Amino acid sequence: MTGVTGLCHPETVRVAASHQAQARQIAAELAAIAASGMVLPGSITCRRTHCGHPGCACHADPPRLHGPYWQWTRKVAAKTVGRWLSADQNHDYQTWISNDRRLRELLTRLETLGTAAFEQRKPRAATTDTRPDST
Numbered sequence: 001m002t003g004v005t006g007l008c009h010p011e012t013v014r015v016a017a018s019h020q021a022q023a024r025q026i027a028a029e030l031a032a033i034a035a036s037g038m039v040l041p042g043s044i045t046c047r048r049t050h051c052g053h054p055g056c057a058c059h060a061d062p063p064r065l066h067g068p069y070w071q072w073t074r075k076v077a078a079k080t081v082g083r084w085l086s087a088d089q090n091h092d093y094q095t096w097i098s099n100d101r102r103l104r105e106l107l108t109r110l111e112t113l114g115t116a117a118f119e120q121r122k123p124r125a126a127t128t129d130t131r132p133d134s135t
């Protein structure tokens with residue numbers, strides 16, 4: 001067991017060495033992605049569409065749809081916002097989207113580690129009762 005001084009509290013929170021080793025590994029990858037600055041939220045999808053001209057090949061049988069068109073979508077204030085991308089932009093920004101996903105996976109792993117540590121920790125003797133309304 002090694003000690004980590006809490007950032008908000010003067011007491012020491014103890015975590016297992018294996019926990020710290022995993023956290024350091026996650027931190028290193030997080031830092032590498034962050035330092036690249038290549039992070040973009042949302043997703044990029046390929047779209048093929050019909051147009052409004054009845055005689056166009058996109059309405060033939062079989063249809064020859066327009067596109068491919070690449071669209072980057074993301075949530076802004078709980079609404080989906082989309083931007084059309086060129087083929088080059090699609091190529092370039094796929095990595096940025098992947099980096100964003102990886103950041104979120106790494107944060108989830110950190111949270112899972114923290115949750116496991118919390119669950120494994122034995123309560124101290126004579127702990128203060130933190131249950132609400134425990135009269």
Ligand SMILES: [Zn+2]
Binds near residue numbers: 050052056066
């Ligand atoms: Zn068409």
